[in-house]
Amino acid sequence: MDKEKRCVIPIALDIDYGTYWNPNRYFGLPYNWYIIIGGRGIGKTTGCCLKAIQGWNNREEEFVIVRRYKTELTKIKGIFDKICTGIVTQGLGKGAFEYRFNGRRIGYGLTLAMQSSYKSGIDFSNVRLMIYDESILKPNGNLRYLRDEITELFELSSTIFRDRKDYRVFILGNNLDIFNPYFEYFEVPRFNGIWTDPDRGLYCELCRDKEAFMKKQLETPLAKLTKGTSYFDYHYNNDVLIPEEGNIGSKGYGDKFIYRLVYNGKTINMYFHGEHELFAEMRDKAIVDDYSIVLMSNNKPNYYFIRNFKGSEIGTLTRMKWFKGEVVCDKPETSSVLGMIMNDIK
Numbered sequence: 001m002d003k004e005k006r007c008v009i010p011i012a013l014d015i016d017y018g019t020y021w022n023p024n025r026y027f028g029l030p031y032n033w034y035i036i037i038g039g040r041g042i043g044k045t046t047g048c049c050l051k052a053i054q055g056w057n058n059r060e061e062e063f064v065i066v067r068r069y070k071t072e073l074t075k076i077k078g079i080f081d082k083i084c085t086g087i088v089t090q091g092l093g094k095g096a097f098e099y100r101f102n103g104r105r106i107g108y109g110l111t112l113a114m115q116s117s118y119k120s121g122i123d124f125s126n127v128r129l130m131i132y133d134e135s136i137l138k139p140n141g142n143l144r145y146l147r148d149e150i151t152e153l154f155e156l157s158s159t160i161f162r163d164r165k166d167y168r169v170f171i172l173g174n175n176l177d178i179f180n181p182y183f184e185y186f187e188v189p190r191f192n193g194i195w196t197d198p199d200r201g202l203y204c205e206l207c208r209d210k211e212a213f214m215k216k217q218l219e220t221p222l223a224k225l226t227k228g229t230s231y232f233d234y235h236y237n238n239d240v241l242i243p244e245e246g247n248i249g250s251k252g253y254g255d256k257f258i259y260r261l262v263y264n265g266k267t268i269n270m271y272f273h274g275e276h277e278l279f280a281e282m283r284d285k286a287i288v289d290d291y292s293i294v295l296m297s298n299n300k301p302n303y304y305f306i307r308n309f310k311g312s313e314i315g316t317l318t319r320m321k322w323f324k325g326e327v328v329c330d331k332p333e334t335s336s337v338l339g340m341i342m343n344d345i346k
């Protein structure tokens with residue numbers, strides 16, 4: 001078809017891939033699902049949005065951009081403004097809208113929390129790219145993962161792509177958490193750089209900032225202000241952000257073991273620690289014995305144990321100590337996992 005008749009969107013942005021993240025190589029790889037985690041500002045969202053526009057221009061392929069909550073979705077109505085002009089949105093209700101250019105639909109904005117309302121009435125037949133933006137949350141922050149979030153994402157993917165095979169899903173996130181439900185669900189081990197599961201069609205990457213990008217960032221006033229802090233390490237060295245609430249320390253010689261919390265493939269051993277605190281240490285395996293309280297297994301909540309734990313004296317004590325900041329953890333990852341558990345059951 002003639003390009004003029006195909007409603008080509010003029011692209012004004014010329015990304016310097018020597019400085020910013022380059023998404024092009026992923027489209028030549030034999031994977032459908034990509035979990036891309038890296039520092040803020042390296043170009044993950046912009047790069048994926050540019051690929052969405054290029055997919056429309058070259059093949060009239062549509063796209064979907066997903067945010068977790070409806071309040072987050074409203075923030076991305078102008079997500080293409082720095083890439084091109086002329087793209088507008090048209091509301092569909094149900095926490096959804098269309099991106100349109102010259103009167104034609106080019107893609108969608110959707111809310112993950114409302115995915116069940118999209119099962120009919122919306123035409124996704126031409127969608128080939130899904131971008132789930134801001135997928136990784138800060139531990140103990142204001143936003144929470146959805147209950148059974150991974151299943152919600154799978155359901156949305158099924159609604160959009162049905163039985164098609166020619167699509168890609170990009171799950172994008174900043175390095176805000178050592179522990180996240182996506183790596184936990186797929187049993188992704190600790191890794192540096194790239195980890196793949198060819199059988200699942202899954203590609204995971206911890207993106208390192210490019211040297212040219214780092215040079216520009218280190219010249220900013222924010223870099224000067226935060227040098228020597230955990231925020232500097234997170235924002236400029238691509239380290240995972242340690243929760244401010246994290247109380248990290250060492251187990252005492254006289255600490256007394258109480259019980260274990262089992263959360264999928266992780267076990268948190270709990271101890272009395274000093275006069276007023278508890279101590280938590282984590283093991284990267286599920287230890288199930290007479291001392292274990294299995295809250296989650298195979299990514300399914302054990303509501304019986306959750307209910308009993310919440311109503312027990314030791315459960316009440318643990319939750320009270322946690323929210324008073326009186327639980328000492330052996331490492332930041334333990335704090336992150338325990339924080340997720342406490343927020344899930346409160």
